[in-house]
Amino acid sequence: MTATQQTITTIDEVLSTGAVHSTYQPIVELDTGRVVAYEALARGPQGPLHTPDALFAAARAAGRLAELDRLCRSAALRGAVAAELRPPLTVFVNVEPEVLESAPMDELLAIATTAPAGLRVVVEITERALATRPADLLRAVERVREVGWGVALDDVGAESMSLAFMPLLRPDVVKLDLRLVQQRPGPAVAEIMNAVNGYAERTGALVLAEGIEDEQHLAMASALGASLGQGWYFGRPGPTAVTDRPVGALDLPPAQLRTAGATDSPFGCLPEGTQLRTAPKALLIELSKHLERQAMRLGETCVVAATFQEARHFTPATSLRYRDLVARTGFVAALGADLPVEPVPGVRGADLAPTDPVRGEWDVVVLSPHFSAALLARDLGDEGPDRQRRYEYALTYDRRTVERAGVALVARVAAQPAPAGPVDADHGQPAAVPAVAPDGGTVEEVLLRRALAATTSGVTIADMTAPDQPLVYVNAAFEQLAGLSAAQVLGRNCRFLQGPDTDPGVVARMRAAVREGAEFRATLLNHRGAEREPWWNEIHLAPVLDAGGAVVQYIGVQTDVTARVTAERELLQERDRTRRHLAQIEELAYTDPLTGLPNRRRFEERMEAALWQARLGGDAVALLFLDLDGFKAVNDARGHAAGDELLQVVADRLRARLRRGDLLARLGGDEFLVGLPGLDPATAEAEARQVAGQLCAAVREPVLLGSAPVQVSASIGVSVHPEDGAEFGPLLHRADARMYAAKHPADAAV
Template structure:
């Protein structure tokens, strides 16, 4: 086999733990293909025969220490084939113990050729964490540090502040003096910001004219004060002296938005980024050259300027807005166009409170509703305003009507007084239900059912804000959206490795299902060119129209459901799905001891994927979710998009960050051990059914099993598990 064909090839090896020198006692056929050694050449020899002059001693030490301690281990190291060819080997080992004495009798390991991946990874690492223009950290570095800071804040009960810093009117510099001047200004501005920030904080350029400053490990109660002080220093430093760019002296200003994490709030890392972005937009709309804070109040994120907006005190005003079936809620509509022709094919309905009211903005409106416990009522008032306006304007099915859906109440039924209106809307309008990544991770079982109901009713399903959070990438496959809406940052920011990963994943999904790509935030011709380059065929933004009333003549073309929803093989468990698709001949038999390294290998793959990973594991019952397993899955939960565990007696959150599902004893899944991993560019599953051995050591229990790397089949297996996940409370927010 050639080197490219060997990439990804898996092998299994067994080593005799009781014999001197840890000799190899058995190898799989895959080992012979992977290494070029025949079984007869390696039996009785130590696995170190694969080592060579450039094998890292530190990796060997990790394996040696794990063997001495009798525990599992995972490393990636440089090994050598029989012909001397080096290759990167992903190795996972696990001990097999005697059931009676507990003595380790042999070591089992899996090996996998990851040479091409390591080459690509090395190159990407050079590009991944620094902005080449300014030398600052980039978006990826910021997100990595933010995840670590959030974990420390939870453990040590400290606070975090994130400052979003945008150069005001930067576009005019590019338009008047050219992009070279714009790039030079960004470098000068970066130096000015460096001179102000503290050594312990992280300053990053996250795209275009946007910078971020992460203030971490702040004492309780001090986050907002420290953030405001630094923001004031930044405003002063930028204002005080012109920025010298060649022969130009440019008067530059910045707008700053502050997002805060405090103990007792529901803010996640992605929420914190979003909060800071919302705040900086408020600063810009308030005249620029100023600061706004997105402050956490009673566990909900609420945008407030410095004079403070308290949602808890807005109850009376909210009551007036929601009176008479939500008569105080209005809808405005922003056009969506076919980029090729410029033809309007739909509108997104956006909610607004009464003009001139403190609740005119949707974020304040929903924050007040959350504080008053009236989110469901407000959500239906918004839907009613949207469809009523469309029906009154005679939109009909001539154009699609995109409706935002609040994830926290996605499955709430229509109130009796709105049932007739909603039924009419479903008959007479071409509805597109917009959902966000938060809905997928928080309420996956309900979402799967709601999406099924919506599709059965003939509605189109859109996934919103793809690219705002890398977690949404792996989750795309779980819902097969008809429309993928790219976050405006992808269109408006300069290209980055983060964006490349997002675009690559979206392109793969489009090829798999035929989904339409819609780019948001298109304000000019350049944005449109970028959108087309990203694969978008639909567009939305100020270039095509600002939100407003529906006016005649209304369009006669609409966005249709184009995604090919993959038919799922029969079965309601991962093993049943795989067996139905592949047949009994694809199923083998092995003990738990032999399968453990394979399951650990998949867990390690999820760790390496990071934020874009989904890992769903069935453990049969809570007793098998052991302390060692808990530690591994707690680590996974800190990195992956969605981590879930299933078993009889498992609680809704068996460990922090891990979603749980308590299986009924007669659930067929209770008889299976499965590990399913999905990433933007990886899919793998171990599916195994317990053969019912009794009175044998746990590691000797036999399973019928199959390994699957076929993406559609792995997705089908994952969907059987997602349907069982218990719901999770979710922060209410609306932009």
């Protein structure tokens, strides 16, 4: 690092001078110990922009993220030469997901020639890219494969979205989030590993475990099904290749052929010779609903993608179903002519071009790690009633076909959702819904009133041009929800539904949305009828605009979700009780029940953490082994109850004499352990012996048991890291021996 580089403090200077370099962390085969690859980790110049977090945060704030990302990738491949990373090694290079749309891999491919001849490259994509811009992501993956590079999906398990998109991205390497190997196994880990191992078994993909720092982590990585690993156990990131391990080749699965893309048709993904059936649209609707119900049972690792031909087929009833899908599944997409980029909040949409073959299809794809199904249909062009129009279709559970159809649809999904609003089915613009007249009107108005009267959701219309914004229309369903007749509510502001226990924060947000003329969704507590019976209202408010763009009315749709909210709250309460119970069980497993101090198991864990920090910071740690002298005599003379009371008093005195960060545990019987972290190596032993003297003095003070005082003393042995050992076991053994010597000086002299 030059003096000039050391003074670099702004992202503009970094980019103009190219002051970015890479360090390389080895990736190792767990079975053989061979180094088969390195991950290139970006580093900035010495100073405030040295770490990747600071570096990329500065570029993001300056709007120059794409430039920095390109510079880091180029530095990673150029640096591979200086780091002596020669074939058969592979280099893993990260791609920042936020730049996929603005820089769709062209510069990545342009620097392919900078890699050493024969050096394989694997591009890492993090799960943050998956839901935000899926079409760009899929296109980028195809471009990477075109130049013969591999694809790794990073941080798998950190979010359920990574499992949902795994079968669509088809990564060659699945990188497990480090928490999977470093934390205690639980149901979530089991779900992740079922999905990952199932995918690896089907595709031959490699599983790589990150964060391996000790033997325990290594054993857990192997147990989870990983064949590759990286972490400090194998070596820290450095400027050159490690020299103490053998080198081997990374055997990636065979190159994958292109499956489908934004120009492909899901119906066209059906294998040649697939048996096709003919059915009216009415049957396809029911088959689609069945697949939607299956998707909701699959949960957050499920992807749902569907086509609707035209926006008018995405009906209010469809909106309600897809709102439920968004709440229960990982990713939901809807495609059709004139559909907005977000037809329902959370649903990712796409407007199909007039020449897009998907405009003539009815497709529903449901894909998760352990389930795949697709309804793929093509319109036969019938005239007549809409529900009687015929389609030729296939219902397939063949995973390969479902994945190809899913890629074909998701590859069309827009990158950024826009604010949602009522959509005009003919033009894709905000719709101006006419006011509903109280009587008479045109045929369209009569049909609209009948439809609103028949719906099971409460519907209201408020006049935003009148003082206090009164209700001018309510349907029969709303009368039942409110417990009041139309005559009792028309002309009033709908705040009469609220009560003293209605959340004022939700009300404030609703009023702010109305002031801004924005759409609003929430669930809030309302009250019904004269008895003021509480009920939970899932409300959706949508503005109605006049020709000049001014808000003239608000349409409200209300649904009673009391049963759902009650069930959810009961479930949360039960989960909270279970968590507290498990926490109590865990606390008992790590705590001495008599004194309330940590037991040896917890003390050892905390000491290992303190020793690890000491090794990083160059500090010293002392371990004190304390044994009471005279305790047995008290126990024999006064009984076990008195002995227990004496141990509790001693524990309190020891706790009171230690610093806040010091460690204290009861080893068993009349033995205690004390840990003193963060000591100066030059004075650690002296400090530890000083603390030992203070503890001995505290123990010697008389203890009143009943009406008579008793007195005991203590023998203490001291060991210090690093002089007496680097691990807990040797330190404990040395402290124990010195305690015994202090207690039995004659034996020690012999």
